[in-house]
Amino acid sequence: MQDAHALVAAARRVVVLTGAGISTDSGIPDFRGPNGVWTKNPKAERTSNIEYYVADPEVRRLAWQGRLRWVAESREPNPGHRAVVELDRRGALDTLVTQNIDGLHQAAGSRRVIEVHGSIRTFVCLDCGHREPLARVLELLPLPACERCGRVLKPGVVMFGELLPPGAMEQASELVGGAGLLLVVGSALEVYPVAGLPDEALASGARLAIVNKGSTPYDSRADLVVDASAGETLGAALALLGDEQGSTSRP
Ligand code: ZN
Numbered sequence: 001m002q003d004a005h006a007l008v009a010a011a012r013r014v015v016v017l018t019g020a021g022i023s024t025d026s027g028i029p030d031f032r033g034p035n036g037v038w039t040k041n042p043k044a045e046r047t048s049n050i051e052y053y054v055a056d057p058e059v060r061r062l063a064w065q066g067r068l069r070w071v072a073e074s075r076e077p078n079p080g081h082r083a084v085v086e087l088d089r090r091g092a093l094d095t096l097v098t099q100n101i102d103g104l105h106q107a108a109g110s111r112r113v114i115e116v117h118g119s120i121r122t123f124v125c126l127d128c129g130h131r132e133p134l135a136r137v138l139e140l141l142p143l144p145a146c147e148r149c150g151r152v153l154k155p156g157v158v159m160f161g162e163l164l165p166p167g168a169m170e171q172a173s174e175l176v177g178g179a180g181l182l183l184v185v186g187s188a189l190e191v192y193p194v195a196g197l198p199d200e201a202l203a204s205g206a207r208l209a210i211v212n213k214g215s216t217p218y219d220s221r222a223d224l225v226v227d228a229s230a231g232e233t234l235g236a237a238l239a240l241l242g243d244e245q246g247s248t249s250r251p
Contacts, residue, residue: 209224
């Protein structure tokens with residue numbers, strides 16, 4: 001933990017990259033963790049694939065019974081989300097990039113969040129482009145369809161087989177390229193192109209720290225690897241940071 005503290009304190013520009021693991025303490029299951037939705041049922045991966053989602057109403061139903069429902073109904077950020085807000089408040093955070101679609105960073109108070117995989121707040125009709133807010137979609141369960149044309153309504157999140165939101169990934173890349181430290185929290189770093197960000201950070205001379213339950217392909221190249229939950233780890237690191245900054249308090 002002292003190491004985590006030293007890394008954050010030494011880096012001038014900290015970019016935090018979060019994945020599903022930071023939201024498990026809020027009750028949202030991740031994908032590939034020990035209790036991940038894909039670990040328990042490999043077929044559930046189809047619910048995140050645009051081809052299956054569009055072609056098969058049963059897949060859309062399963063998507064709701066599975067992870068989407070958890071995400072839609074979770075409103076409570078946890079100490080991991082709050083730690084990122086606190087980092088920002090203390091001027092230690094340059095940018096927050098998230099793979100998460102749950103909006104819990106914003107709920108915790110993070111102001112600027114680059115959501116590289118989109119967000120569940122808005123749904124869009126794949127045929128007529130009609131958009132529907134999450135609250136309305138929840139009333140249309142279990143099989144939400146477009147109210148204008150009756151076709152497939154899709155969450156505004158990036159599924160396998162789709163392009164990423166224009167600009168978000170480019171922006172993330174650029175910011176990571178200028179970072180002093182890339183702090184990865186709760187991501188197995190297996191989904192590209194986001195999984196390529198640590199490569200870019202290392203290539204441009206940044207340090208790399210990873211807090212994740214379970215291993216990642218980057219563990220051997222990271223300056224620090226903490227195999228634990230995001231909430232407790234970040235909370236502890238912040239407490240250390242607080243001790244030091246408390247003695248040199250800034251206006
Ligand atoms: Zn429509």
